[in-house]
Amino acid sequence: MIITLKDGSKKEYSSPMRVIDIAADISEGLARAACAGEVNGEVVDLRTELCKDAELNILTAKDEEGLRVLRHTASHVMAEAVKRLHPEAKITIGPAIDQGFYYDFDCAPFSREDLDEIEQEMKKIIKKGEKLERFTMPRDEAIQYMKDREEPYKVELIEDLPEDAEISFYRQGEGFTDLCAGPHLMSVKGIKAFKLLSSSGAYWRGNEHNATLTRIYGTAFGTKEELKAHLLHLEDIKKRDHNKLGREMELFTTVDVIGQGLPLIMPKGAKIIQTMQRWIEDLEEEWGYVRTKTPFMAKSDLYKISGHWDHYKEGMFVFGDPEADKEVYALRPMTCPFQYYVYKATPKSYRDLPCRYGETSTLFRNEDSGEMHGLTRVRQFTISEGHLIVRPDQMVEEFKGCLALAKHCLQVLGVEEDVTYHLSKWDPDNREKYIGEPEVWEETEQHIRDILTELEIDFTEDVGEAAFYGPKVDINAKNVYGKEDTMITIQWDALIAERFDMYYIDQNGNKVRPYIIHRTSMGCYERTLAWLIEKYAGKLPTWLCPEQVRILPISDKYAAYAESIEKELKKNKILCTVDQRSEKIGFKIRETRLARVPYMLVVGQKEEEEKTVSVRSRFKGDEGAKKLEDFIEEICKEIRTKEIRKIEVEE
């Protein structure tokens, strides 16, 4: 048999060879570093025996898949350590994940001290360096095997496998055996650098009705240096966390007595949101939208028609006792039906469509207490909401328009590279969650698929993520911790118009049901602000900054001159302030930088005499920054300055 290696070289063997033996044949070093093999593109265990011609790549911790194997083995070592220290713990599952690994145990929760102890125990296990051995047995035997070991969760897992399955196990020395499909390292010695990060609760099989297990998260790398770098990175991203930075920068705060999920947006945060809102409202007008302003609450009757009363009452803030009171009101969790009634208020001809309604809409959702987070998950938020009521023949074009508008917004915010697109589909195996016929679902999903393809947008398809009335495009972004949130959504709805008896009159004088697009152009302001804070580490693009320019007089002798410049800038709609305090210039600069103000204008004797300002910019070689500098230069001319002195500082 001929084995072709990644570099194109070939090895010939007369008898079957295990991947690890081929690695050893290439070099001892490679055999030591090997984590897995990639045979004809498929990741396999090092113990896999090759008996015919194949392409082989030996994966090490430097390869993504190799690192996954290393981390998976690390999770087994952790499980062994836990069993040694806490024999009563029942093992469940322990996979590798993007940034490391975890293992879930049924046992009492672990403290940080427990984790440190487990870490020490893991070090002992790794030092001993037991070999991992793979073996299999038939399903029935495997069930008995795990019953004998009193591991009920493992028994349950095996019972879910097909009856004729050969069940594979990995044993590390005499200490620990786990049900596992692999692949794994040859020896626990391969784990050179690891760290247990945290412990928390998790439900068995991800179902909240099941037992709560104790999960330990850890991470592992091929080298100590990589681990160190990763831990530093984790520290680092915390500094970008909007929930910390946003409070530090005085953009928002929370107050115990006001309540969970009800952040207070402070003046600077409010200014940023106002800038975004004015931009979006004007932009939507350019794109053919008209604006509505509808009530924040309605009688329960409305939600009964929309279906929310039956399906989502738990998520709404309801006033009054539905049993005792005649009229019960609820704060709105969405804007849809309100805009539908705007549509219905006047008769519509086919000529009136599409109707594009936009609203800066505040919504209220009674989220579960554990769900609230900073500005990304709140109980009251304001969204750039909109509904397009369109003729079926206009649907594709209008849907495209919504996508184009969303893309434009992302571009202007400078985040178009940071999002992923998702076609959120229904789940044919869970039909009671949706209304409408399967054919309609398949057809509309195909329409959206075509649109995304035509616009050359990369996207993934997610089953079971659709709204109950139709499929949608979700545009998601990750926060600093890697958790994904939907920023923008565009939903295809061919069904709801009937519920609200919406129609238009066509050419022949017949009543026809319109289609509806539910959409946002840049999502909700609070969440977008959170995203921008993290994206820019607080250093927002100048146009969004609540303070764009700060004027710093060297001493109070130049106060009047500084004010004259402030006046001129304000006349030109630049957000600026003057720091008139009797502080030294170095101190004022320090504070301005910490406040992340993009431009400082230092003025002293020299500037006043020459009618100039000294610009100190946070940017270097940045286009947008240049524009503002040119602009300031223009303004400086207006106040009869001769030149502009520039001091640029690398951040």
Add this chain to the structure above:
RNA sequence: GCUGAUGUGGCACAGUCGGUAGCGCACCUCAUUGGUAGUGAGGAGGUCACGGGUUCGAUUCCCGUCAUCAGCUCCA
């Protein structure tokens, strides 16, 4: 909602094995009038999240509530 951790002046933290608290930054006052990341001196500010309990006495121990954080679950 679930599991766990946390809650001390505006912020970031010490501390009290039970005898009502400190530092730094910020704030205020005075002096200093300066040239691109922290001038100096002085001062004020906290019922130690809230409500119960134990105790001669609770910020400290116990219980509950609220809030914050991590994870799970959820997100029309």
